[in-house]
Amino acid sequence: MLAFIARRLLQSLFALFVMSLLVFVGVYAIGNPIDILINPQADQAEIAAVTAALGLDQPLWVQYWTFLQSALRGDLGKSFVANVPAIQLILNRMPATIELAAASMVIAVVLGIPLGLLAGLRPDSWVGRTIMAGSILGFSLPTFWVGLMLIMVFSVHLGWLPTTGRGPTVDVLGFPISILSWEGIRHVLLPSTNLALFKLSLLIRLTRAGTREALAQDYVRFARAKGLSMRRVVSVHVLKNIMIPIVTVVGLEFGSVIAFAIVTETIFAWPGMGKLLIDSINVLDRPVIVAYLLIIVLMFIVINLVVDVLYSVLDPRVRVAGARP
């Protein structure tokens, strides 16, 4: 097991290196950050001075080499617009995003798996059909539109929930957390619902398909013939067998929710890191873009690793390679 994890981490170093190179070349190709950062009233001498001060007058490979050297020391550079280390900027915003992502995954899992089971057990009833029709809507409605509709209905017309932003935070182990208070939950409800909608639909369909497949299997029929109640068959045998694809998807989707909650964060003015990324791209704040994507790559690597390990726990037949004694 340890050798497996070590090999995985080594591979991930290579992925990080390739990623940083790609982002560097990509941002360089888009344009010169100075042209958008500097106040238009500045004259040529000032533009040249700023370009030199930020090291942007150097050839690309020199800039990349400088970056690599400090990156190896753990320094990914300072944000051009905020003048604080890019990593710190991202980590400051991360709790908000993780909170939002966690809330939306909870909504997706708590509603998605039971609804999917229901739809799988009664595929032809009106309940099953309604659930499936709803999941199609969840897939196909654009996030930004649903977000605005949620705001218009629940905040503007009904006045039940706050329009935007994050509730008051309390520090837990040094991280600012907002969902421990009622006010914080009120704030997170709309954005997390908006973010959950797509995942919810995905989970419903996945669970339904898995359930239908499992119900036709011999072990289910055998269990029924043995006289086990349907309730026990579903909750123990069926559920356990359909969990593997669901765990994979939940894991990967959790990563993508954290990494790409951009639209929801922008619409709900949620001070997370997705909004930071889009703002940074708009002003070509290269250190932040690079650091962000590196963190995301790292996060996906870790999530994949966790999912692999979870498999072996869920299914005794799966053994992670290299774990043999």
Next chain:
Amino acid sequence: MKRLLAAFSSALLIGMAPAAVAAELTIALGADVTSIDPHFHNLTPNNNIADHIFDKLVSKDAQSRLQPGLAESWRAIDENTWEFKLRRGVRFHDGSEFTAADVVFTLDRIPNVPNSPSPFTTYSKQITEKIVVDPYTVRLKTATPYPLMPTDMSTITIVSSQAAKGATTADFNSGKAAVGTGPFRFVRYAAGDRIELARNDHYWGPKPAWERVSFRLITSDPTRVAALLAGSVRAIENVPTADLAKIAKSPELSLYRVVSNRVMYLHLDSNRDRSPFVTDKAGKPLEKNPLRDVRVRRAISKAINRQALVERVMEGAAVPTGQLMPEGLFGYHPALKPEAFDPEGARKLLAEAGYPDGFGLTLHAPNNRYVNDEQIAQAIAQMLSRVGIATRVDAMPASVFFSRGSKLEFSFLLVGWGSETGEASSPLKALLATFNRDKGMGAANRGRYSNPKMDAVLEQALAMVDDAKRERLLQQATEIAMADLGIITLYHQVNLWATRKGVAYTARNDERTFAHEFRPQ
């Protein structure tokens, strides 16, 4: 007794309610504030917040006219020296007194803010020497006569020489160094979320009506409007034009508008013999660049229906113009009117210039920088196509647009210019003066327009200390550049704010959203 008590308590409630409501104000801003350090990045949203916490020697009123700030008066004591008399008895938020030492400290700090992507040196580099005559008198010397010194001092916020000594940007963001003399004290900055301020009860000027102010950063337009409609904020800036009609009709809301000093214009490649995006109608590059011919530029100007742009695309939130400054600002020329819409005249001019069938052109525009920028470009392209200039629009994010524009990759581009100084020398110097690296002229002249006569008049104006004479020279320079159509001016944007009933605002033409200029109604 019970009834009496009830009457008493309700009277108390009535008496207290407005006060409690009035004490706090929540405003939604439309752009991100990236730092509290007032000298780190010369960026309007950052400057806007800095103006609450800090003061300047010279302040500007809602029409961008200079007003006494931390300096009570100023005058040029000789050709190359400006003297500022400082206000006495002004205290920083930490209780220390404001003196000439803070002014010198600030001016020394400006060129030394590490990693600044846009320093304020634009406004301090002319100063060759700073002399403290006494704690309430500062003299600033320049190498050559420099009339814009008071204007420049209206852009630089004065920090405390004690609190900001050796301070980093992080020290300002945490509030440790964010100690100014301004109408509000710094309370909290949550990046990407909000900025909270509290009233400075010892402010030297008129006291703000609000004890606490919270600026929420809501960059998405529809969300900002929704927050106002739901009452989670009581005022918003940058009202999207699409929502103007709805807000104007609502009895719950009020709109505040003022003509901005931002002018939207078209820059044309009027210099090169061949231009990359000028083609014949089949798309083949033209040997000769028609944009060099003033008749062609005039034809383009005549083909544009500015009134239609303003009414249809901008929903009335703009004013057609034929020059750089809006009425009422320094350097406005009363005789220069917006070009009349005249497609017939445009066709005639094109024929005269040797292009009776027109030619092909690409209009490059940003799509996330100015109000309705891409739609404006599309509308202009259609108007030009109608007189025979087959125009294609290529819109792109500002981050790509300005890089490519400054590398002269375009032939014809839609840009905007907000004059930070609030007078005409700013656009004349940057957009229309002949590009000259050594003199620092024409830095944003992306069409490389050049007229030595205009340069000479402008140079004279930039050294003329007498205000009246300088204004005449600026008008004269504007007249020359507009006659040449060095740029084709379209309209001035209108700045828009919306509030919930009970809050009123004094709309400012410099796009600033000042909490201290909101008042309960």
